[in-house]
Structures are given as structure tokens and as C-alpha cells.
Amino acid sequence: MLLRFRTANVRSLRDEQELSFVVPPGEESDVARTVELSDGKQLQVYPLLGIFGANASGKSNVIFALKKMREAVLSSYGEWTSYQGIPREVFALDPKAEAESSFYEADFVLGDGVRWTYGFELGAQRVEAEWLHAYPKGRRQVWFDRDATREKVFDFPGDRVQDRALLARMTRADALLLSRAANDNHQQLTRIFDWFKQNLWDITPETEIAQREAFTARKLLDERSRERIEELLRIADLGISGAEVEQRPGQAPSVRLLHSGGNDGAVPLDWKRESFGTRSWFALIGPLLLALDEGAVLLIDELDASLHPRFAAEVVRLFQAPWANTRGAQLVFTSHDPSLLSMPRGGRQLEPGQVWLTEKDRAGATEIYPLSDVEPGEEEDLTDSYLAGAFGGVPKMAAGQIGRKLLASRTGEAERS
Structure with missing residues (x-):
């Protein structure tokens, strides 16, 4: 299961942003699943997260970043070449962003209960950093650490990884070591590669x-x-x-x-x-x-774009219901439809920790944050409060503002003529 995803310098996601499936400490959840970790501890993990926000606030860019991390893992060895450069879409509104790396990191749990952290930083021409950590007994094990600025680029503390010298020698500067290892069916690292292959499936209802x-x-x-x-x-x-x-x-x-x-x-x-x-x-x-x-992580951009709200709500129920979702599948979706926050007859369809909001700052960079950070009241109607702008994530526009602007522009044109 996916626990957390972090990214930076990817489209409008300028500074590091985090999306988390883990129930915040001290909060109770009626829909979270209990994940048994290999160290005997338990984590409460949501089966789905919904990302809401105004048009052009960066909702789809979160899905894009998740998809791009998967594509990098699956494609870097076979499709990236040094003479073409690494395919990136950095923050476009700051000239400094092109010279900075794009950052991706995922925390996830495999079937044996071991938690893993895998991440990398991509420059324009080379992989600047890459790392893989495991937590089999609750304490971090560094399996490998890559830093392109060091004389010895690859470090394998503890000698846990087999064929270390071969991997270091055969991994191109513009390819991920994980991709290279999976190409050779590396016994230890291919299972990490396979997690990305079997998860983060992207669907846009209006395309394909x-x-x-x-x-x-x-x-x-x-x-x-x-x-x-x-x-x-x-x-x-x-x-x-x-x-x-x-x-x-x-x-x-x-x-x-x-x-x-x-x-x-x-x-x-x-x-x-x-x-x-x-x-x-x-x-x-x-x-x-x-x-x-398959118990996979599914990504759906604009869930409500071509679906009636009733259909969209049914998708949410499928992933929330233990009887339908028996293998720990997860969903990340984006939506404009605030009706997904509440039940038709009252009550909440999504818990505050499952609702993530996107807003852009004055520099055009996206911030993403959970509704639980805003601490809505236990009986507060999430749909009404969201539409009223109490939580952010809605257009900063008064009712009738567009019409008044159009009328003013027409009046000005008439006076000039």
C-alpha cells in the first residue's frame, strides 16, 4: 500500500509537497484499513484520497507527478539517453527552476509488511540522486545511496545489495539504478521495481x-x-x-x-x-x-468530468467498502464536485483526512494540504463550508463578478467608440 508521496519542482509543484494516506496521529477513522508492519506495529491507512481545488490550482499536477515517477522507474533504462536529456516539466514561472532538480519520493508497504522508501532527483542531463531505504524492524536500513556530486557516486552501506559493483558500473548517469537492476532481473531490487509496475495506474475518464x-x-x-x-x-x-x-x-x-x-x-x-x-x-x-x-493504487484525474455525481460517488463507495475492496486497493482522484464530500441524506462521504485541497500562491506555485489541518467541526457540513470558501481551494471570485467585468468592458468599449 502507498503511505506517502512527496515531490518538488514538477509543473506547478514548486516547493516540496506531500500527499499522505496515513491517518494523522490522534484522529479516528471509520474507513481506514489497518496495515500490519513487519516490526509488529500497525498503521491506519486510508483507502482513497480526493484532491479538490479551483481550476488551474494544480490538482491534476499531483496526479501528473505520481504518473511521472512511475514512468521514470519503468522507462529510464530503455528510453532515456544522454544525448536527448532527461524528460522533465519543471516549474515554469521561475527561471531558476530549470537548473534545479525535480524530486520524487514514495513510501509504501509490500506484502510482507516491510516499509520501503524510494526516491530520486532528476536534473536536465543526469540523475542527481537516488536512494532506497527499508524498515524491516522499524529502524532504517540504507540499501543504496546515490549522489552525482560525489567522486564515488554509488554507496551501498551494509553490503545488503548483491552485484553492487556491476550495478554501479552498468548504470548510466541518466538512468535510474532501480530500472537498470530490474532489466537484469535483479533478485532483490526487482520486487521494488514491480511495485511501481503494478501500481500508480493513470486513468482520465475523458481520454482513451x-x-x-x-x-x-x-x-x-x-x-x-x-x-x-x-x-x-x-x-x-x-x-x-x-x-x-x-x-x-x-x-x-x-x-x-x-x-x-x-x-x-x-x-x-x-x-x-x-x-x-x-x-x-x-x-x-x-x-x-x-x-x-489486484490491490493496486489507481489514479483518476477529473473523476467528475464525464461522470454523473452519482457514478463518481459509486466509485468512492467501492474503494471505501471493505466488502468490495478486499485486497487493499487505493484511489487518488481529483474533482471539482463538492457533493462528493457529503452523503445525499446527511453525513460525510469523505473524512477530513481524505480531502486534500490545492491553492496557488502569488508566485503561481501550488500548495496541497489536507482538510484535517483546517480542523472542521465534527458536525460541520463539509460541502457547504467548502463552497463558502471556509477551507480555501475555491476560486477567489464574488458571485456575479465575471458578468460585471464583461459589462464594464462593453461599456468602456462603447464609450471609446
Whole structure:
């Protein structure tokens, strides 16, 4: 499970920012999962986090940074080359940022309960730093430490890592040692590489919808998956009672959803006649179920962009419910929709520690912070207070301000003419 993620100098994330799944000390949670660590201690970890904020406040850049860390681990050895430089998107509003490194670090727990910290800093042409720490008995073990400014770039304290000399010699200056090790199936380090390969899956509901529709359609061919997909279609109250799927050789499966048709029973509807909302929900179901089955960390940017709030709320419930999320899957999503903070009939859908807000300072840099830092009242309606601007993370604009500005500009133009 992912515990924390830190990053700096990535798009609008100028200074170091942290996103944490760990329940803050002293707080109680009804939805957190208990993670048993190898040292006998326990951690309370949220199954999902929602990132809210005004347009252009940097919400999507948090997802971007998580995705870029995964891409770097998977791609640095095979795709980065010294003559092309390292692909980065640094903070664009400060000329000094280009000369500074981009920072990424993740804390996570593997299946054996051991907590790991892996991170790196990327310059324009080389990896400036890289490190891997383990906590098998609660105390930090440094597995390797890399610093491009030292004469001896790689250090392996405790001689825990096998084939150290070979790894140090064969790792390019512009590639991550973890990527290089996994390319050779390094017995110890490949499992760390595999965590990134099996997690931080990125989904944007409005893009790649055709591929995700085809993926969900293929899942319909499996009887067990079919039952779950049809159940989720029914739960969404789309008037759908089931689905027909046909697999022809050499083609993607074709799907027709069965709609309730009164006295005539279920009526299959041609796929092209389905609404965009229905198709978006269908396309999302396959990846959702895969993440839940694999216990993966899923990233969804703009969860509400092409989904009705009811669908978005259903995604939240799937990850929150222990009966649906049995393998410790986690979700990070961004949203504009404050209705996700509260239940339709009262109560909170997300706890304050699960709600993260983004705001930009005067220099255009994004700050991200949990709602729990604001300490809302126990009975406070989070949706109402959020919309009122009590927590930040909303546009600094009075009601009707845009209209008044337009009217003033038209009046000025008329007077000048």
C-alpha cells in the first residue's frame, strides 16, 4: 500500500509537497484499513484520497507527478539517453527552476509488511540522486545511496545489495539504478521495481475511452467478471438490466446493453446510441475492477468530468467498502464536485483526512494540504463550508463578478467608440 508521496519542482509543484494516506496521529477513522508492519506495529491507512481545488490550482499536477515517477522507474533504462536529456516539466514561472532538480519520493508497504522508501532527483542531463531505504524492524536500513556530486557516486552501506559493483558500473548517469537492476532481473531490487509496475495506474475518464470500453467488454467474456460488471451497471440506475457481448475472430468484442423496456422486457441498444455518460461509466468499470482485484493504487484525474455525481460517488463507495475492496486497493482522484464530500441524506462521504485541497500562491506555485489541518467541526457540513470558501481551494471570485467585468468592458468599449 502507498503511505506517502512527496515531490518538488514538477509543473506547478514548486516547493516540496506531500500527499499522505496515513491517518494523522490522534484522529479516528471509520474507513481506514489497518496495515500490519513487519516490526509488529500497525498503521491506519486510508483507502482513497480526493484532491479538490479551483481550476488551474494544480490538482491534476499531483496526479501528473505520481504518473511521472512511475514512468521514470519503468522507462529510464530503455528510453532515456544522454544525448536527448532527461524528460522533465519543471516549474515554469521561475527561471531558476530549470537548473534545479525535480524530486520524487514514495513510501509504501509490500506484502510482507516491510516499509520501503524510494526516491530520486532528476536534473536536465543526469540523475542527481537516488536512494532506497527499508524498515524491516522499524529502524532504517540504507540499501543504496546515490549522489552525482560525489567522486564515488554509488554507496551501498551494509553490503545488503548483491552485484553492487556491476550495478554501479552498468548504470548510466541518466538512468535510474532501480530500472537498470530490474532489466537484469535483479533478485532483490526487482520486487521494488514491480511495485511501481503494478501500481500508480493513470486513468482520465475523458481520454482513451475506446480502449477502456474494449477492456471492459473483454472482461464481460469472463463469467465471474460479467456478473460484477452487470451489477455495477444496475447499481448506477441507468435502466440497464444486463449486457450482450459477442466475440468475433480478430475483432474486439461487441457489446449491447440491455435496457428495461416495459412489457416487452429488456431491449438491447446499439452501442453507438448509448449516452456518453453511460459509455464513460462502462469504460471505467473494467479498470476499477482490475485495480480492486489486484490491490493496486489507481489514479483518476477529473473523476467528475464525464461522470454523473452519482457514478463518481459509486466509485468512492467501492474503494471505501471493505466488502468490495478486499485486497487493499487505493484511489487518488481529483474533482471539482463538492457533493462528493457529503452523503445525499446527511453525513460525510469523505473524512477530513481524505480531502486534500490545492491553492496557488502569488508566485503561481501550488500548495496541497489536507482538510484535517483546517480542523472542521465534527458536525460541520463539509460541502457547504467548502463552497463558502471556509477551507480555501475555491476560486477567489464574488458571485456575479465575471458578468460585471464583461459589462464594464462593453461599456468602456462603447464609450471609446
